[in-house]
Amino acid sequence: MTDTSTRTRGGGNPSPSGRRRPGRPAKASGLPVWSIPYLLLIPGLLVIGALLLYPMVQVAIMAFQKVGLPQIRPVNKRPPEWVGTDNFSQIFDNEIFWSALRNTLVFAVLAVTLTLVVGTAVGVLLNKLGKKMSTLVIVGIMFAWAVPPVAQGIIWKWLFDAEAGIINWALNLLPDWLSTLVFGRADWTGEPWLNDAWSIYMVLIITVVWASFPFIAVSVLAGLKGIPAELYEAARVDGASAWRTFRKITFPLLRPVFAVLTVLSIIWDFKVFSQLYVLMGGPTNREAFNLSMYSYAEAFRSPPKMGSGAAIALVLTVILLVVTAVYVRQLVKQEDMT
Amino acid sequence: MSPLARKRLGKIALNATGLLVFVFAIFPVYWMVSTAFKTNDQIFTTEFIPFPTSFTFEHVHRVLTEGVAGNSIWVYMGNSAIVALGTVLVGAVFSLLAATAVARFNFKGRSTFLIVLLVAQMIPAEALLIPLYLRVIDLGLVDQLAGLILVNVGLTLPFGIWMLRTFVAAVPKSLEEAAWIDGASRLTTFWRVLFPLVAPGLVATSIFSFITAWNELIFALVLMSESSGYTMPVALQFFFGQKGTDWGAIMASSTMMTIPVVVFFLIVQRRMVTGLMAGAVKG
Missing domain, CATH: 1.10.3720.10 (MetI-like)
Incomplete structure (x- = not known):
């Protein structure tokens, strides 16, 4: 289709249009039409190839090599040493790897679930609110969404601060008997939330859910606006409960939206780094590492062990690709590939 | 309860939930900004001070001039x-x-x-x-x-x-x-x-x-x-x-x-x- 129209133009047929600028057409029609898309793709392909695909191959190779200081120093560089599966057996023997893997998986499951549940609930709520109120709430959640990940970590670190944090202040407000009954203590001043792995992850989950539910809510709202009101009308006439309406109408119709949101959330939450880095103050607490942090710590804390860092990164990538493979396949099938 | 009253109550509940979501989303951001303009006395306290009553630009000024790690924030x-x-x-x-x-x-x-x-x-x-x-x-x-x-x-x-x-x-x-x-x-x-x-x-x-x-x-x-x-x-x-x-x-x-x-x-x-x-x- 594009070919014919270009030939009409390039066929030397002098156009009567006075708008035609001399020089321009010759420049463009000097190239064979079939080559144009390839030329347009060159810069993008170069970037993607050199900065994403080739490095990924390198990670896979380095995972089987020993790459330490002698291999990366600028002078007197030695070639990387081939060590087979040593890096893997080394990290698999290390209990930090297993706690990092557990932290990654448990965090991803909890954070993704909570984000989706809270986000969907708020999206449904926004759809029911009046115009003024929903605008107010949307502007509010926009702020939470816009905060950069590093600042998110900083804000929640401050809210959970042991001495002057507002969370401890709020917990102190609870009646002593209730606080003692539920938590076994009444005085919260000085409670250090960011020392133990479990409480670091609790704060991390709150941080990530706070920052990511707005996107889900706004997307669900956009999806809900597309559902014809008659469907809900009919459900109401039939006396369906709110939960039943959601399960039988809203959810099935928004299924593609939910599929995308779930995968995006998984991708984002699996490799969370910035917020965790801030909350625990750099790669300090080994028990609280996740896979990204573990890989970073292995490769960039002295002595640098880039080989095992690459091995951990490879494990992370493989898990992520497997989890998202189903979705990619579906997209590829859907995609208009003609 | 009459259906009208119920509907009204439902509406109030909805708006209250909306307000709650709004506060949950915006409060941490507000807390960041308000802390930036509080004096150290009002920052390092176990009290709850909702507004920076001792409003100050000292922190903004300090990060712009003195900065951190040897350079201004600029x-x-x-x-x-x-x-x-x-x-x-x-x-x-x-x-x-x-x-x-x-x-x-x-x-x-x-x-x-x-x-x-x-x-x-x-x-x-x-x-x-x-x-x-x-x-x-x-x-x-x-x-x-x-x-x-x-x-x-x-x-x-x-x-x-x-x-x-x-x-x-x-x-x-x-x-x-x-x-x-x-x-x-x-x-x-x-x-x-x-x-x-x-x-x-x-x-x-x-x-x-x-x-x-x-x-x-x-x-x-x-x-x-x-x-x-x-x-x-x-x-x-x-x-x-x-x-x-x-x-x-x-x-x-x-x-x-x-x-x-x-x-x-x-x-x-x-x-x-x-x-x-x-x-x-x-x-």
Whole structure:
């Protein structure tokens, strides 16, 4: 289709249009039409190839090599040493790897679930609110969404601060008997939330859910606006409960939206780094590492062990690709590939 | 209870929940900003002080003059701006070219390219840290903002192409064909017809890349070893010192870092959602 129209133009047929600028057409029609898309793709392909695909191959190779200081120093560089599966057996023997893997998986499951549940609930709520109120709430959640990940970590670190944090202040407000009954203590001043792995992850989950539910809510709202009101009308006439309406109408119709949101959330939450880095103050607490942090710590804390860092990164990538493979396949099938 | 009263009560409950969500979302942001303008007496207290009654600019002033890690916050804001804008400029050109190719031409290898884009999007950036770091060393770009720009272009490009492609595809082809019939060249058509119509999409895509590059921590952390080259996310880490944390200063700096993103968000809010979703669902 594009070919014919270009030939009409390039066929030397002098156009009567006075708008035609001399020089321009010759420049463009000097190239064979079939080559144009390839030329347009060159810069993008170069970037993607050199900065994403080739490095990924390198990670896979380095995972089987020993790459330490002698291999990366600028002078007197030695070639990387081939060590087979040593890096893997080394990290698999290390209990930090297993706690990092557990932290990654448990965090991803909890954070993704909570984000989706809270986000969907708020999206449904926004759809029911009046115009003024929903605008107010949307502007509010926009702020939470816009905060950069590093600042998110900083804000929640401050809210959970042991001495002057507002969370401890709020917990102190609870009646002593209730606080003692539920938590076994009444005085919260000085409670250090960011020392133990479990409480670091609790704060991390709150941080990530706070920052990511707005996107889900706004997307669900956009999806809900597309559902014809008659469907809900009919459900109401039939006396369906709110939960039943959601399960039988809203959810099935928004299924593609939910599929995308779930995968995006998984991708984002699996490799969370910035917020965790801030909350625990750099790669300090080994028990609280996740896979990204573990890989970073292995490769960039002295002595640098880039080989095992690459091995951990490879494990992370493989898990992520497997989890998202189903979705990619579906997209590829859907995609208009003609 | 009469049905009318019940309906009214339901409405009140809905609005109350809405207000609760609003407070949950906005309070942490408000707390950041208000801490930035409180005096240290009002910051380091176990009391709850909702408003900075002792309103002060001392923290803002301090981070702008004294700064952190030896430089004023302006230096880091400047570095972040250079990296983010550089990423946007290079990324916008590259993604527009590629998106046009994918959305406007049928060519051999098109579907392969789309699959490559998808897979590239799935690769976690954190996994590429090590080889890209070594590559940047090889290129002699350590401690150079150009190295960071290069990396950020790589990280944002697949999504940029994927998102922009839907905006290009949304422009009816007949418009371009009309221009061709009038004798306009392919290049003229591109600049005069397609580009103006895709521009809003390009702005949305660019803002997305800007925010990604502006927020990026891990690569800036390993690629920049001298403090004069730190970006904001890296510089902020240096407020957490051995002698306790200067919360007033860190909140002032975080606020400064957050402002541009909030502004951009409010500008492209609606397109952001359609872009992200359209980028991921069928285009």
